[in-house]
Amino acid sequence: MIHRTPLDKWILSKMSKTLPSANLSQSELEYYQLGKLKETIDYAKSRSPFYKGYLKHFTRDGLTCLEDMRRLPLTNSEHVEGRAPEFLCVSQSEVQRIVTLRNLQSSQGTRRIYFTASDIEQTTDFFHHGMSTLVEPGQRVLILMPGDRPDTVGDLLVKALERMDVEGIVYGFVMDPADAVQKIKRQEIDAVVGVPTNTLSVARHEDSASIGRGRIKTVLLSSDYVSPAIIREFERIWGCRVFNHYGSTEMGFGGGVECQAFSGYHMREADMFFEIVDPNSGELLEPGELGEVVFTTFGRQAMPLIRYRTGDLSKILSGPCPCGSPLTRLDRVRGRIPDFVRLGQNHWLGVPDLDDALFCVDKLIDYQASLICRNNQPQLDIIVDTGSSHKRQILERIRQSLTQTVALKNAIEEGAVSIGSVSFGVVRKPESSSFKRKIVDLWNLSG
Ligand SMILES: [Zn+2]
The missing domain is CATH 3.30.300.30 (ANL, C-terminal domain)
Structure with missing residues (x-):
């Protein structure tokens, strides 16, 4: 039996805060998103020097339907590189975490992404509800990602899992797969979260057979692309189900997660608006057409992002999900556009x-x-x-x-x-x- 994505209930509860009698349907979600987009534009223009200039020809009145978003200019990582402080909408003292990303392809070098405590709470809340797709109360999750410092992905996952009575154990990236295998056995781990090839190094290690098929029930792989061959390998070795998470630092670490139907990601649609554009022309594409994923954040205090280009190739999947959700989904990301x-x-x-x-x-x-x-x-x-x-x-x-x-x-x-x-x-x-x-x-x- 396929359980419906838990994100539906979560999205509806968030919609209900501004639309008390809302039902979960694509059209009511779009109405909710339209209101949130107007708020984001107002907020960003009034507080960020970058948006004040960049969106000077655009006001909230220009937004009568979601399609009107196409009239706003796109933003990308180059805007953020070197100009990140101009995106900031709060005082430095309100910033709780800064993540610095290095761009190997660009001479500009680095871009900074800022988060307030409230921004971080938004992500923890998403992790909590997203993880309930694949783990149950009482289980133990080994996190093969860094989490030793406050508000890193691993740390936020532990906090999110606590909210559903699941124990998250931070291991960090795997350097010694044999040691990770021992940890899984000793701690009686039920689920593993990690990045694809690093996590695969544990499954493929010769000691991995001693874990026993069925010990690990689920694996969550977080990445912009996961090869089907890697997924089959986990299923073969551990006899587990493999879920994909899609997200980026700019999204606040989390973007969307597959449900038990494995039919595209259910997205954080109460927190973000997603579009697909032609990577060359920047024109908005129709559902089903392959193009670049673009997103706009709702309610992000420190650094709202508006029509931000991700560089990831995917498409919107229309129609209800086999899990029962009536909302559109994002197809599994095919990879990075330069590839x-x-x-x-x-x-x-x-x-x-x-x-x-x-x-x-x-x-x-x-x-x-x-x-x-x-x-x-x-x-x-x-x-x-x-x-x-x-x-x-x-x-x-x-x-x-x-x-x-x-x-x-x-x-x-x-x-x-x-x-x-x-x-x-x-x-x-x-x-x-x-x-x-x-x-x-x-x-x-x-x-
Ligand atoms: Zn679904």
């Missing part, structure tokens, strides 16, 4: 898609993918590194696997791309340890 290339108007191909399609082929060590222009048509060329094994069947297997990948199959059928050459070669990586695989895009550049 994707565009195929035609409606399709995106990313490193995660190719990893899923190619690493299941036996002998494959690495690959290099390029989208090139051939006879004025986009074609995908693949060079595969299979060590000393150069059998023709491998190339046929790769071609077949590529054409069956959902992301490519639809794009090929619609003529947005075709598979070009698939050949053997040695894939050279730069020396840098931060190297990430990338699809070389010579098509969109030439267009």
Whole structure:
């Protein structure tokens, strides 16, 4: 039996504070959100030097429906980098926590995100209700994230779990998987929260079999992308259910969490408004269209964010969830936009898609993918590194696997791309340890 997401009740209780007779429906939620958006705009414009200038042509009267939000300019991490103090809407003394994020791609360097005690309470409240999707009173949760300092993610999770009579135990990132396995056994852990590959290092450790299938009932993975192969691995080794959480520091650490139907994230919609925009043009997209996740915060005191671009690729899922919720959901995030290339108007191909399609082929060590222009048509060329094994069947297997990948199959059928050459070669990586695989895009550049 699939339990309905606990977030529905929580969202309704928050809506009821301003709309006492509210019912939980998409239209009433939208009415509530419209009111909250107006409050956010008023608040930000009156208190933050950045928004005062940035939104000077926009007043709350310009907002008659949610669609009107498209008229507000988008914001992004570059606005925050170096200018964070201009976003601040409270005095420094009211700031309880500052998180500094480093951007490796930008010369600007760092961006600061500020939170008041009330902002932090909003997050703890979300963690409390979100976690009740996957844990029950009396259980123990091992948190494989930092939590030694006040108001870090681990610390807030412990506080949130206490509210539902669940014991949260902070372990921190795993350096020694064998030690984490011992901890799980000794403390009789029921659920694990962590980031995907670090948590997988525990499940895949040779001692992990001694935990016994069924000991760990649920795992919550928090990340902007989780490969289906990683989820299957947890299910196989621990016999557990794997839930995804989606969030970022800018969202106040939490954004949304899957329900027991695993059909997209139920979002924190009483605290935030989510949109999907075209990553190139910034235009608002319809439900079902893939694009960049953009959010606006409600009631955030220190640093409200308005139409903030996340860089994450996803889409809105309309219609009721199999769990019974009537609200729209956000599809599982496909990854970070810089890791994707565009195929035609409606399709995106990313490193995660190719990893899923190619690493299941036996002998494959690495690959290099390029989208090139051939006879004025986009074609995908693949060079595969299979060590000393150069059998023709491998190339046929790769071609077949590529054409069956959902992301490519639809794009090929619609003529947005075709598979070009698939050949053997040695894939050279730069020396840098931060190297990430990338699809070389010579098509969109030439267009
Ligand atoms: Zn659901």
